[in-house]
Amino acid sequence: MADFLRFMTCGSVDDGKSTLIGHLLYDAKMLFADQERALELESMSSDAQGERDYSLLLDGLSAEREQGITIDVAYRYFATEKRSFIVADTPGHEEYTRNMAVAASESELAVLLIDAVRGVRVQTKRHLRICRMMGIKKYVFAVNKMDAAGYSEDVFRGIESELRELTSEMERVRIETIPLSALKGDNVTLRSENMPWYCGPTLLDYLEDVQVEASDEEGFVMPVQRVNRFDGKRGLQGNVSSGEIRMGDEIVIYPGEACATVDAVNVSGENADEAAKGQAVTICLSEDLDISRGYVLAKDTELKCTDMLEAKLLWMDEEALAEGRTYLLKLATQCVNVSILKIKYGIDPDSGKHLAVKKVGKNGLACVDLSCHEDLVFDSFDKHRAMGRFILIDKVSGNTAGCGTVKFALRRAENLKRQEHDITREARAKALSQTPMTLWFTGLSGSGKSVLANELEKIMASRGMHTMLLDGDNVRLGINRDLGFNDYDRTENIRRVAEIAKLMNDAGIIVLTAFISPFEEDRETAKRIIGGDSFAEIYVSTPLEECERRDVKGLYSKARAGEIPNFTGIGSPYEIPKNPDVVIDTTEGDAAEMAEMLFGELKERFELK
Amino acid sequence: MIGTSNKEHLSRLESEAIYIMREVAAETEKPVMLYSIGKDSSVMLHLAKKAFYPEPVPFPLMHIDTTWKFKEMTEFRDRIARENGLDLIVYTNEEGLRRGLDPVRDGAVYTDVMKTEALKQALDKYGFTAAFGGGRRDEEKSRAKERIFSLRNAHHTWEPRMQRPELWDLYNTRLGPGESLRVFPLSNWTERDIWAYILRENIEVVPLYFAKDRPVVMRGGNIIMVDDDRMELLPGEKVEMKKVRFRTLGCYPLTGGIESDASDAEAVYRETCGAVNSERTSRVIDGDAGVFSMEKRKKEGYF
Structure with missing residues (x-):
């Protein structure tokens, strides 16, 4: 079992995300004494009127305390006997959705909070959609504030069935639903005596034991970050994004699909025989090929190399996305100009329905066709995560304006072949x-x-x-x-x-x-x-x-x-x-x-x- | 029950940091590594050597010297630079030095002029477009909110409400005129991870991290080492020998030690796993502007 887990909390504002993580850390004695003292002192001077306000442990920016909301992601680090955890606590306000997306992009599991009294809300669904788009496969639905709902089984089962409906079309994901109270501590780290009808694990038990499956990506892929030069050799540096590689392996280099043999492998500065997913490597090839940043090494799999693709997009910029605009697209270690060819449809965060739209505003989800100004090496996000995710950068402001995942390469670019005529341009x-x-x-x-x-x-x-x-x-x-x-x-x-x-x-x-x-x-x-x-x-x-x-x-x-x-x-x-x-x-x-x-x-x- | 660092987890942190360093080397025009001589800097330097092996580290290191660092730190810095053949820049704010600012007497002004201002001056002088720092998100609440690649405007200030979204491992290094990046490759490491890694990789750190009998005074609840004769004793203070070590290092009159018997990396790691206070408690400079002192200083351009 993996000895670490990166997860996040999300859900609508006031559903108690920060309080839950604060309580988890406090209960599991994962706070230092000075932090605990500061918590007691600050709680007394805040609105909590002397009751411990666990959210104060996470809301670290002065603007957040002033407004009593979470603006940006806060990271917390803790470890139990079984696992190390990195948890990202995210803002629930729609305004700060992009910060929530940041956390989703790096998490393996999402704890999605639902207020037992208020039930599933639009923001709950929006967060779920973004988590899915970012590739999260494991979810805990934490039905919070059960204390305020009288610890009622009926309330919980009602929400549970609503969630079941919501997730019915989600494939290959694992879902756990836990009734709890972040404020009172029921089923956070300790089994609640107030809900004897619930037989499942506490939140901490679940987080400690949940299996994080090995990746199901096909073959070996490594985008080249930079080229090292020593003793007249070139070392191709990068992190292995899927699969494994050994000395003597035959690999294919994109673009161009040239073949080469792996001559030497170095992992984190030390010579090795092989390397696997996630490791930082330097690879030397027996053939002296002209390879630079942006090239991709692959084995036992096939990547796409073309200029048109269809993608799902989360827009994050103040300035709306519109057809015809040009941005920089960064995918793996490639960076190319890209034009928004067509907004196929917007996605309604509540119902998931497709909407006919001309523009996509901040925090909007959409499906778009993109046209790159040069060929791009990529794959669908489902097949190779690292080769199917990208950001769009506004060339003027330099801001990260949007992010997306590749659905597929557009056949049009592949199938439309320029017809060669006998009377050429030169002849004319x-x-x-x-x-x-x-x-x-x-x-x-x-x-x-x-x-x-x-x-x-x-x-x-x-x-x-x-x-x-x-x-x-x-x-x-x-x-x-x-x-x-x-x-x-x-x-x-x-x-x-x-x-x-x-x-x-x-x-x-x-x-x-x-x-x-x-x-x-x-x-x-x-x-x-x-x-x-x-x-x-x-x-x-x-x-x-x-x-x-x-x-x-x-x-x-x-x-x-x-x-x-x-x-x-x-x-x-x-x-x-x-x-x-x-x-x-x-x-x-x-x-x-x-x-x-x-x-x-x-x-x-x-x-x- | 703060727990231990795991092997797999450490390797993952190592790969992430190396990836970040290679991205910066490949995408930014003029990077520099801020080297504070502390344990985090030692780990960062070790990772940089690994990242580019067998090439030498492809960027210079820079130390902002307030002239009030522990003697042992300065000696360590010069020796490490020499032994590793590093390109080391040492920068001091000469104007501040001329005005004779004192860390104890001038407090916040001293920190501002000799650290924050000095850093801005040095970055401008050399025109660095990206600076690595050893900051970790577990250190302090406002650090916990900062991106790995963090944008600074032409005045080197940070706008926490306008941070660029950072998705997956796709770091946006695009800069406008005068803008620069702060990059924190150790963002996701904890103090325990740092010690576990120092132990695993056998990384040399300044001996001040290990317990030894040292001349100290008690001041405002902190154990302050009397490192040289510039230190003026306040009424009632008495120098005594105590077996102490330091969890963080900075200007010696502003750095509190802890009483400890941990005299090697393994013992320190074990002590860290059972620590009851966060490491920032021994930093005298954090306390002065209330809960948000760190965020305030960071906005002004402090690392």
Whole structure:
């Protein structure tokens, strides 16, 4: 039997989580004398009016005591003859759900408290759903405050059957239901004399004896954290996330699925013959392969390597999750850009029903399709936990905005294979005797992008080049007429333009685009779609004052009057390109002259013809 | 009935700490390990050596020296650094030193200037983006609430209500301008785990942890060692020899010892398993601002 257990307490606010753990520690004589003294002193000065307030042992932040609630997770450490325990006491308020999720992510068992008087509440169900999503397989339902319910068996059985219904669809989980009183101590560490009708274990008995099963994950997996270099060798360092590995084993390296043989194994700094799940290892291979952080070693199992996946998500950021947004995704030791392709449905925390939603707010649960900007090595969370869980990081604030678990790789990405045609892009370009590329003009509204692009196109056409000009307003009147000006629609607008430009480049045509494209990230996306070698960023740097003075379309005065929200330069930022291929300021000459100059510069930089 | 540390559990803690150190080495720009010379620092250094073996530890160690540490600590620090070929930075707040701040007379101001301020100055001076500390969640209630990777703003202050969620073993190391991380690889260790591990791995610690006859005075219920002649005796205080050891180490006039016969790691471990008081009782500096003194100092940038 494992000699340790990591568990958590959760449930709705005021269901008595902190009191339960406080009582457990106190009863089992797991407190130091000075902590016990402090408890007596603080209890006297708090609202408990001299009765011992066990929750004071855990609520460690001043704001928590002031408000009498738990805000963040508190960790407590104790050991009995049988086991060492790490217990995480979590906040019950909906506001602090994300902190509860933190504890759930690292626990093997959850003690979910239910107030005997008030019964199962929405927050109870929400916590249960989050615990399940985080992968907890063992639950104790602690029906608390039995003293206030007259130690009634009927009350307990009622709640028990409600819970049975709630958990009926939960597979492969173990559930124990215990009636207790955290305040009075019934069935916490000592069998209650007030509930002779209950024959099961006390909470502590159960926690000491519960089996934590060995993992049922398939094969050996180790994500590479870093590469150690010594004596001309490379040591691949990481923690084994499942299975075992021995010297001489054949392994597969993702991505790429190259094969190699394990030459040496080192566990926690000491040479060994083998290593198992959880151990910190350094592995040397007999083949000298170019492996770095983010690669994954595997044996006797198969991982996915693709760019689209469906996942369950818990959103934790103040700013809601919306389709089209881009985040950093961290999975095992990989970190890639990812776009929210589609919010398939939100999940109602109470009923579990699927909801049609456009956005997911803080503490919301949802099922989403994600599109990574490069291939990702992963697996479903059910099959390999470490390869199926991830966090999403907001690139601007740096905050951990959400977390999720992979349901499956989306077949679409795997099954849609690019059709290879006999007439290639190169052949089409050759027929037109030019090198197709996209000249991406970016700059403020009124900076002169369209005028400049138009002049440049005239010059190019006069030299026999085959061109196409895609202009902001024109595109929005046609193919993008369904899009507005919110963040998602702006991002989608640029994505579609980039895809169109790419198709035209494939057809051999030189494309000029004139879009404000204010965000670095969107321009990066366009560059990625079109291909870095075929993409030239032309920054029209006319200053805001000049653009506003010109105000060709009268938009600046409208924006200043507050009639156009999110107008670039006024209500919404313009991110200046960091490394544009060409910078051009239209205040320095007339459009035809500037276009001539620009053409000269482009000809020098790129092989246009 | 506080119990014992188990073998499997210790190995799990060891793997977790090594994983954390490797993450920091791989993902942060300029990490440093804060080395306080105490037992937790000794364990942390031992783990760092294991984590990167056979490479040398890939980041420097830094000690914030208040100049009031026990003599034996300073000697130990210099010897360990020399023997292990470590890149050790020793930083002292020269301004505070010039003003002659005294740990007993200046109390909270001394701690603020010579420890908290000194640490901020040193981190800024070298531009470290991540600093390992030996803090453990079992030490104190506000520590029990802190993440393993804890964000500090450009002023090095901590906002306990705005902590980043920390899911599974996926640590978010992304930083904005001026921001830095405090990383606590020993977060989940207890005092008992530390001693069990010192025993198991045969890690050398400062001899002050082991009982020996030492010159001490009784002051405010604490046993304070008279380590050098800078220590001014208060009226009625008398230096006497007592067999004492220390559970935590810091500035000697602020560190209370306990009477004990435990003169080696095994005896200390056994005593720790039966301890009746938490180890923080011997830290004089904790008591001065009430229940939330530690949280307050941490918000201000204390480790």
